[in-house]
Amino acid sequence: MEKPRIIWANVIFFVVSTLLALVAVPLWGVFHGFSAGQWIAFAVLFCFCNLSITAGYHRLWSHKTYQAHPALRWLFALGGALAIENSVVHWASDHRIHHRHVDNDEVDPYSAGRGFWYSHMGWMMREYQAERYNDYANVRDLFKDPVVDFQHRHYMKLVWGLNLGLTIALGLMMGDVIGTVLLAGFLRIFVTHHTTFFINSLAHIWGRNSFSNKHSAKDNGLLALLTFGEGYHNFHHTFENDYRNGIRWFDYDPTKWLIKAASKLGLAQGLRKTPDELIVKARLTRQLEEAKEQAQAQGLCFAELHRHYDETLATAQHYFQLRKRWLQMKKAKLKRSVEALELRKQIEEMGEKLRHLQLHWQQLRTQIA
Ligand SMILES: [Zn+2]
Ligand SMILES: [Zn+2]
Incomplete structure (x- = not known):
């Protein structure tokens, strides 16, 4: 069978951002150096992006495991655009199909059964989902949220505005625009991308079937360290309506702690837990x-x-x-x-x-x- 067409925009973006992160960043570090402030900017934006995806895109919008105050929803919508992982509706639409048809190689958009590379990044490189690209029938509920609707309509402007605006502004403040754009921009995007992509690839390959073996999702405490708690993926696929992924109090799940803290501050409510x-x-x-x-x-x-x-x-x-x-x-x-x-x-x-x-x-x- 003929392979679907290559999505050149995605391929070029991934190649360029990877080269800048893995070649330009170390070279700039060796010949110019990075300040502590630039590393802090990198770490803060990395956490902001990843938590927006895990607590916002994933546990709030895709699975509705709790309700969030508009202030928090705006933060997550902006952080998600900064992470460059598509709009909330597109992400959630793919993700709901992933849960409903997990491991079905024909339907699951990033089925682990098609191999590590496919589930990690390959699925975004060709028009595998072309026929349903703009079909958002399974996320109609999300359009009722004005924050989600706005983010979807202005997604590309937000991606460019936030990524360039924030990193250039930080660079001007720290007196090194190129270094800050490289570190807090490109390296951060690279690390954010791979740590979230691991949830579709490694978290379906490496770990234990602690709660169910009816799907390929695995529990892996080590992966939880890299993915803000999403490594407890076997539990998550078994009980997807739970706001937690790591359920024991000591399980490393910063996303669950963030949601719990937000509820204490009146910014989140209706946190759902499996009996x-x-x-x-x-x-x-x-x-x-x-x-x-x-x-x-x-x-x-x-x-x-x-x-x-x-x-x-x-x-x-x-x-x-x-x-x-x-x-x-x-x-x-x-x-x-x-x-x-x-x-x-x-x-x-x-x-x-x-x-x-x-x-x-x-x-x-x-x-x-
Ligand atoms: Zn999920
Ligand atoms: Zn999964």
Whole structure:
């Protein structure tokens, strides 16, 4: 079959920005040097761009995991244009198709099944999506947001205005326009691009299927460090309506912390979380599947595994039900009532039992592995 036509504008842009980032930036650094101020400008704009994509384009607009104040939406819309990753509607349209048809090589716009290069950048180099390029039927809801509508209509002006305007203005302030445009402009675009592109490529190739193996998305803590928390991609594809990607408090997910902080400041609300019992069930079921595969390979019996799985799951569900009741009582200002005190005792006992069962479950899995 004939390959679709090359999109020369994209190819030239990627080649030029890559050469400037990888050749011109080091040369300027060696022969001219960069100041601390220029490195700070680079870091601030990098974080601004990436968080606009992760907290704005991705978790706010594509998945609607929370609602944001207009001030925050403007910031994300401007940061997204600065990142040069297309308008919110175009990005979200592609992304919603990616989730709906994940791993379907014909429909998923950046299907990992077509290889690392294709899912990382190749999909943008040719007219693979030509027939639906301006079809925004799956993001009609987003046009109701005047910020999104404005950004879509003026996208190219914003890209040029922000990228040139900001970096030149910063360069004038720091007395080195060329160096600042190279560092806070081209190197920042290069790093922003690849760290977000990794989510479509590496995050579907490298890591663990912690919650589901029905899709190729992987959980990878190392990748989370580079992607502002988006490396917990297996969880994300399993529970896409959750505003978090790294769910344990210590999971490195700055995007979730930003959204949580914004909610404390009254800039975000309606943060959606997956019920704990569903998360625990998905994780335990996945662990059971893995353990069964290993047991099968060694010719061992599954009965013990199944018994433990059933008991741990039932205990976890009971524990979360009790906790839910306790929270309701707390909300109703009844936490000092006799019933509430009794409930607290039960929660402590059930929590202890659950910890014990989980430890045993872990030992059982280690024995088989
Ligand atoms: Zn997503
Ligand atoms: Zn994905």
